[in-house]
Amino acid sequence: MREVSVIGVGMHKFGKFPEKRVEDLGREACLKAFQDSGVEPKEIESIYCGLALDEMTPGQRIGYEVGVPGVPTYNFENGCASGSTAFNDAWKAVSRGVIDMALVIGVESMSPVISGVIPIPPTVLMVKMGMYAPSLFGIFAYRHMHDYGTTLEQLAMVSVKNHDNGCLNPYAQYQKKFTIEQIRNSRMISDPLTLLDCSPTGDGAAAAIICPTDIAKKYTDRSIKVKASVMAVGGYQSSAPLLFSYEAKKSANEAYKMAGISPKDLDVLEVHDCFTIAELMWYESIGICEKGESGKLVEEGVTWLTGELPVNTSGGLLSKGHPIGATGVAQIIELVTQLRGEAGQRQVDDAEIAMALNMGGVNPGLIMGLAGNVFNVANTHILSK
């Protein structure tokens, strides 16, 4: 198995761009990735594109507009983890020698089709009964408060922190600071989660070019190594551990093992903060703190930009935005940017090892009340200098 590196990255700003097509969003991200890497479009051997909502062959359509028509193209849907799924499959192909040079795209155009909550398959009976993501995470929030003494202020702090970070990221959907009071006083969405406890819908794209590390070195000295890429998928389980994700745990633990590190070695972390409570739940699931300790972790400043382990320096889903298929690739781009030392005002000093956790899908067990985890797919990537 060959070591793989990210050789170039590019993004289309996340935001509301209802007038743009998927091609427009993806094109800008890809052209920046070409420029960033020094790779020419004709060198790309395969395209791996993540997109969650209904579009036909988005990878081909974007490839056609950026000078990469006619290469094998795979379009992936894995809910909110579509982008990192495309990255994972591309990594497999490059690491196993199927191809040398892959273009990974994450893209989503939500504005023309969605307002409000992300549509979840109506065959999921709990969803038919009104149990959309905000409803579930609202329940998780109250349960976390009940079980562990987590406070509404601690939840709000996650949003304050991520919006603070988003102010320093020109690609973020929102560049605006909020106070705890403003977050608590924003419109109630699903008690106790307010509007600012929830990630927004939006449009955007992210692209990365990957190749074997040996080849990457010929192009640039700014390439970043992929030390682990792991997908974990939801299994059968009791509904008891509502506040914990076995998939996130499994995915992260396998990734730590693959990279030969422990959570203590992480310098930068992007986690899937679709809701403030989600960020806290994943802290506990991936082992950066004990169960029930996540609220304190935020309150004590550990995961703020100036803390010991900054989390969601990009602004996270809460502030950077969450155009579904783009999110997983954008998280990886934040890791690359930090590890290169190119994150500007949000740069984490001496960042050497960074991890991203992207989650998506709905656990089919929810249909029967048999699964405690709302999410079905957890993809973990660990990158290093």
Add this chain to the structure above:
Amino acid sequence: MREVSVIGVGMHKFGKFPEKRVEDLGREACLKAFQDSGVEPKEIESIYCGLALDEMTPGQRIGYEVGVPGVPTYNFENGCASGSTAFNDAWKAVSRGVIDMALVIGVESMSPVISGVIPIPPTVLMVKMGMYAPSLFGIFAYRHMHDYGTTLEQLAMVSVKNHDNGCLNPYAQYQKKFTIEQIRNSRMISDPLTLLDCSPTGDGAAAAIICPTDIAKKYTDRSIKVKASVMAVGGYQSSAPLLFSYEAKKSANEAYKMAGISPKDLDVLEVHDCFTIAELMWYESIGICEKGESGKLVEEGVTWLTGELPVNTSGGLLSKGHPIGATGVAQIIELVTQLRGEAGQRQVDDAEIAMALNMGGVNPGLIMGLAGNVFNVANTHILSK
């Protein structure tokens, strides 16, 4: 690279099942594939699922219902070639040693969401102007008649042949014979294509279990080898050769080379007969006859069940049906069934080498009138005893 074999297959009958969920369709196909192979669900290491229309994480949802929860699951969308794309990516993973045992699913539930033509991205301007698939293929038909003297009767014969074959396939959506007159006299859809020149919409699923040939032999002596798996994607091209698919040609030629055969070695062929004219166009594109000769090939009986090279013995898309994501996997199942000698009344004698061509997507060049090919993805698979 390891040789890969298909160790077991299963289908849910194609047809109109608006009351069934994607899970119901997929479950039946997968359970049959397990029974057929002797493989147990717990032995599956990864799921590769093809589905074209909007559903979230279908592979996980089906896996959950058939005892395969919790394995890495990739959901692919590549238009009408989604199923064969899933098969191609699974083949790569098994042949390169990423995993040993993969479950490939093709599935689609169209009845609840579609009546009439398959929706094509509205960003394709020619589609906005009314250029849906039937419109394009109607133009192709008239042009083929003009350029090569192909007749309306020859077009209709493709449908007669495939419906004859479909009568012998219990999994086909339609088991009904038609005469040339009945086909010509059916409702006009897009001049000169009538209703029976067009494949129907429908629901269905197909599943295949693949593993290295060495391992397959331990389970069964009915395994079938995958000799080639090739995806070709549409490039930039002039609009001149409207009646020819460069992708189909490229995909087939690379597959012939990979398998070490020529078109003359084929005993059984499934091609993407979304319309009668399509079957003729692909004959010429993949080199089983010269340009302009396809009409005669059908008229002379070469591609009928009793001919030299039977094509679409399953009934093809015209009679077996075309639940989009399921089609590519179902084609491969027909090859396996024929090569095993298990095709019953539609069995081709001494079938040793078989090929399937699955096509999908819309060439982005159509937007600008820059591409002659309506299709964007051509996947070719060659299997042998």
